[in-house]
Amino acid sequence: MSFQPVLPLAGYAGWSFLKRTLARQQVAQQASPVQQRDEAYFRERIGKVTTAEQLVGDKRLLRISLAAFGLEADLNSKAFIRKVLEGGTLKEGSLANRLANKQYQxxxxxxxxxxxSVPRTAVSTFPEEILAQFRARSFETAVGQQNNSYRLALNAEREIPALAARKTGETAKWYTVLGNAPLREVVQTALGLPKSFSAIDLDQQVAILQDKTRAAFGSPDISQFGDPAKMEALVRRYMFQSQAQEQGAGSSPAAIALTLLRGT
Incomplete structure (x- = not known):
């Protein structure tokens, strides 16, 4: 049986419970038979894989590898994944570098x-490097099966501080957020922006995000979220906004009118 996290509450209260019990729940996940079998299989086989063709030819290895980067939805796109891997990242025009989603990179x-000439699969520390990411994302996936907002928040807590620490310009960091669907969802929701926001010009999106972020957090920069207190504030805003949207989505004009009549 696969791991199922304990999430007895909804909304921000449920998120607070998850954070308090996170370490214990992650230990339980790592001890599950399904997780242990996957990890043992990866450790045993990955060092023998020397080409992209061999990796995509082993569906179980490929599933674990893709899941470690949040790309498990591409499991059946073997030709595409092989092309991404074989192109590498050292050449500026490679497919991985051109794709908007930098998880491929x-x-x-x-x-x-x-x-x-010798891939990183031959490095002794490689299996644990990938499996550490696989554990984190597998846990998030299990959480997401019950509450996708919590999954997105856990992902943001890992990815945004790492992005904040990068030695790149702030505008480039914002473009990275826009190119990463889960991060975009968290930031866009936290700042109270509608779904239609993604339809406008990209440069305009960046400008609006910077203005909204300055108003909410005192600075327009992604780098500020390297501060745990700022990151916590961002996730808290996301949780409350997400909960409000979920409650509002179920409120038709007729339902709202009925609620008002009942209250009079």
Whole structure:
């Protein structure tokens, strides 16, 4: 039986419970038979994989590898994944570098099939490097099966501080957020922006995000979220906004009118 997290509450109260019990629940997940079998299989086989073709040819290895980068939805897109891996990241025009979702870039760089004569799968620490990411994302996936907002928040807590620490310009960091659907969802929701926001010009999106972020947190920069207190404030805003949207989604004009009549 696969791991199922304990989430007895909804909304921000449920998020607070999850955070308080996070370490214990992660230990329980890692002890589950399904998780242990996957990890043992990966450790045993990945060092023998020397090409992208071999990786995509082993569906179980590929599933674990993709899940470690949040790309498990591409499991059946073998030709595409092989092309991403074989192109590597050292050449500016490679497929991984051109794709808006930079998780592909991280994925290709981690394996190194297109960049080095000997891929990184031969490095002794490689299995644990990938499995650490696989554990984190597997836990998030299990949480997301019960509450997707919690999954997105856990992902943001890991990814946004890492992005904040990068030695790149703030505008480039904002473009990274816009190119990463889960991060975009968290930031866009936290700032109270509608779903239609994504339809406007990208440069305009960045400008609006910076203005909204300055108003909410005192600075327009992503780098401020390297501060745990600022990151916690962002997630808290996301939780409350997400809960409000969920409650509002079920409120038709007729339902709202009926509620008002009952209250009079």
């Amino acid at each position: 991280k994925f290709a760089a981690a394996f190194g099939f297109g960049d080095y």
